[in-house]
Amino acid sequence: MTFASPDGARLAVSAVEGDVSLVDVATGRVLATLRGDGHTRTSLTWVSGGTCILVGGPGETAAWRVESNTVTRTSLVHGSRTYMAALSPVSRRIAFLTGRSTVEVWGR
Numbered sequence: 001m002t003f004a005s006p007d008g009a010r011l012a013v014s015a016v017e018g019d020v021s022l023v024d025v026a027t028g029r030v031l032a033t034l035r036g037d038g039h040t041r042t043s044l045t046w047v048s049g050g051t052c053i054l055v056g057g058p059g060e061t062a063a064w065r066v067e068s069n070t071v072t073r074t075s076l077v078h079g080s081r082t083y084m085a086a087l088s089p090v091s092r093r094i095a096f097l098t099g100r101s102t103v104e105v106w107g108r
Contacts, residue, residue, distance in 0.1 A: 001013075001014040001041060001042075001044055002014070002044075003044045003045070003046060003053075004025070004046075005046050005050040006046055006049060006050045007050055008025065009024065009025055009026070010022055010023060010024060010025060010031065010050070010066075011023045011025060012044045012046065012053050014040070014041040014044055014055075015036070016040055017036050017038055017040075018035075018036020018038055018040060018041055018057060019033055019034065019035055019036045020033070020034045020036065020041060020044065020053070020055055020064070021033045021034075022053075022066050031066075032066060032069045034053075034055060034062075034064050034069075034071070036057075040057065040058075041055055041056065041057045042056055042057055042058075042083055043055070043056030043057070043061070043083060043084055043085050043096075044056075045084075045085040045086065045087070047063075047087045047094065048087075050066075051065065051066060051067055052064065052065050052066065052072075053066060054085040054087075054094065054096075056083070056084075056085055056096065061085065061096055061104075083097050083098065084096070084097040085097075088107075092107045093105055093106065093107035094106045094107055
């Protein structure tokens with residue numbers, strides 16, 4: 001799975017083993033890698049103007065701050081796989097669609 005940043009300068013690339021790499025489009029250089037847990041990631045979503053990537057997979061979703069290469073939040077999402085994440089354009093809320101047909105919302 002591959003998603004371009006909002007400015008098109010970077011790609012978030014998910015590998016089969018669950019690692020997510022941040023790649024510079026112009027040079028092809030890997031800028032950072034978030035190590036996986038051996039499970040394929042099923043959701044990658046850029047948020048906060050391209051400073052954070054929501055990474056979803058089986059049983060967890062993490063907010064990866066790409067500039068500092070830190071995971072700022074990890075959550076068990078009802079013990080299920082995260083299939084999609086979306087950021088509300090008018091608030092600071094993020095919704096996750098899970099494999100159990102439920103939605104979890106983070107934020108105020």
